[in-house]
Amino acid sequence: MKVAILGSTGFLGTQILEVLSEYSDSFEICLLSGFKNYRKLREQIDAYHPDYAFLKEVEEEKINNTVFLSEEKLREVLFSSKIEGVFIASAGLDFLDIFAGLLSLPKTLWVASKELMIVAGEILKSKISVFANQNLIPLDSEHYALWSILKGMQDPGRVEKVYLTASGGPFYEWRGSFEDITPEMTLAHPNWKMGDKITVDSATLVNKGLEVIEACYLFELSYHQIDVFVQRESYLHAGVRLKDGMYHMVMFPPDMRKVIRASLYPFLKKKTLPCPDLFAQELGGVRTLSFDYPVSERFQGFYLALEAARKGGGYPAFFCGADQACVEAFLNRGLSFGEIAVVLEECLQARVPNPSNLQEAFEIYQRGYHLAKERIVVRGRSQC
Numbered sequence: 001m002k003v004a005i006l007g008s009t010g011f012l013g014t015q016i017l018e019v020l021s022e023y024s025d026s027f028e029i030c031l032l033s034g035f036k037n038y039r040k041l042r043e044q045i046d047a048y049h050p051d052y053a054f055l056k057e058v059e060e061e062k063i064n065n066t067v068f069l070s071e072e073k074l075r076e077v078l079f080s081s082k083i084e085g086v087f088i089a090s091a092g093l094d095f096l097d098i099f100a101g102l103l104s105l106p107k108t109l110w111v112a113s114k115e116l117m118i119v120a121g122e123i124l125k126s127k128i129s130v131f132a133n134q135n136l137i138p139l140d141s142e143h144y145a146l147w148s149i150l151k152g153m154q155d156p157g158r159v160e161k162v163y164l165t166a167s168g169g170p171f172y173e174w175r176g177s178f179e180d181i182t183p184e185m186t187l188a189h190p191n192w193k194m195g196d197k198i199t200v201d202s203a204t205l206v207n208k209g210l211e212v213i214e215a216c217y218l219f220e221l222s223y224h225q226i227d228v229f230v231q232r233e234s235y236l237h238a239g240v241r242l243k244d245g246m247y248h249m250v251m252f253p254p255d256m257r258k259v260i261r262a263s264l265y266p267f268l269k270k271k272t273l274p275c276p277d278l279f280a281q282e283l284g285g286v287r288t289l290s291f292d293y294p295v296s297e298r299f300q301g302f303y304l305a306l307e308a309a310r311k312g313g314g315y316p317a318f319f320c321g322a323d324q325a326c327v328e329a330f331l332n333r334g335l336s337f338g339e340i341a342v343v344l345e346e347c348l349q350a351r352v353p354n355p356s357n358l359q360e361a362f363e364i365y366q367r368g369y370h371l372a373k374e375r376i377v378v379r380g381r382s383q384c
């Protein structure tokens with residue numbers, strides 16, 4: 001299969017490339033796209049020799065046999081039959097239109113970018129549902145785990161409740177003030193290596209709230225059909241409780257390469273994974289699996305995301321934009337860790353319309369972003 005990766009220069013994109021290169025007989029890497037990181041993309045071009053590459057500010061040029069595309073040409077190549085599968089692992093919203101366009105084409109899409117799914121979700125519900133769109137494979141770890149249960153289920157009516165797990169992040173047992181938490185402390189996630197935005201979201205537990213919204217769109221659920229419990233070690237990722245009282249949960253060590261590998265399995269020419277029996281190495285050393293339920297009320301960011309889900313319409317996109325501004329301000333030391341939830345709560349007081357098309361959904365996201373920025377300035381510590 002000829003594939004492209006959007007967000008190849010990121011944490012997840014790098015892992016996708018690493019796993020894809022294990023299966024060069026099944027996948028041909030045709031297009032790599034970062035956003036601004038030229039050095040990293042050059043390294044990837046030298047290692048993987050794609051036909052095409054894209055970076056935001058690089059005009060059309062050629063490096064060895066790789067052609068750098070303009071934004072227009074990127075769209076053209078991605079939408080053409082030259083590309084059969086696309087991994088969507090980019091941050092931000094710049095690829096929103098491309099994402100929407102790809103959803104209508106007969107290509108396999110591995111989708112991790114939760115902001116894209118949430119902002120597009122209200123408009124493109126039927127295309128983001130894994131039941132309606134058989135070409136879409138969720139790549140967020142919890143959603144892949146849940147999908148792997150639901151797709152094999154003969155009678156989905158047996159499901160009483162759906163569960164996503166949260167690691168709880170670095171501060172779940174923190175007893176000090178949230179005011180003392182620095183960006184450096186926040187960027188040290190206990191279990192996962194990820195980009196800055198999602199790592200801060202994990203620490204506030206906003207990530208888990210966004211993942212509930214993401215699951216609503218992917219699995220045609222209402223937010224109250226989904227529950228979250230804290231599983232500190234991140235070995236359990238998602239599950240269901242059946243009406244007969246049994247729980248089915250998906251377990252694997254916290255390593256996105258496990259998810260990526262599993263998601264590639266149906267497309268492998270030789271159905272072999274490189275590792276035979278790794279039980280001793282992967283799970284044999286696990287001594288404790290700790291659970292906490294419900295999510296501690298100290299993490300209001302989680303509950304505010306649920307409130308955005310409850311309000312529905314444009315609120316999830318608006319909340320996403322507000323959170324983006326809060327994370328940026330926190331990382332720039334213009335907002336404290338504790339103030340993130342305060343600003344998000346203020347933003348959710350705004351009246352937000354229902355979007356009637358993708359452009360309006362994007363504008364709602366931007367309104368959320370700008371309102372949060374204003375609120376941050378009012379709080380008086382912004383350095384932006």
Ligand SMILES: NC(=O)C1=CN([C@@H]2O[C@H](COP(=O)(O)OP(=O)(O)OC[C@H]3O[C@@H](n4cnc5c(N)ncnc54)[C@H](OP(=O)(O)O)[C@@H]3O)[C@@H](O)[C@H]2O)C=CC1
Pocket residue numbers: 006007008009010011012013033034035036037038089090091092093094095112113114115139140141192193194195196197198256
């Ligand atoms: N990391 C993980 O394990 C997981 C990540 N995800 C989701 O995947 C996405 C990427 O996460 P992660 O790899 O950790 O993040 P990173 O910050 O490490 O990588 C982000 C990638 O997106 C590119 N990018 C940055 N800004 C924009 C923008 N405005 N428009 C388009 N592309 C942009 C970056 O390019 P450049 O660096 O060249 O500027 C980079 O390639 C996020 O949506 C995240 O929620 C979901 C589940 C797990």
Ligand SMILES: CC(=O)[C@@H](O)[C@H](O)COP(=O)(O)O
Pocket residue numbers: 140141142165166167168169192198201202203207208256
């Ligand atoms: C790897 C992945 O899927 C992340 O989204 C992960 O879920 C973050 O972990 P927590 O938000 O549970 O800390």
Ligand SMILES: [Mn+2]
Pocket residue numbers: 140141142211
């Ligand atoms: Mn996740």
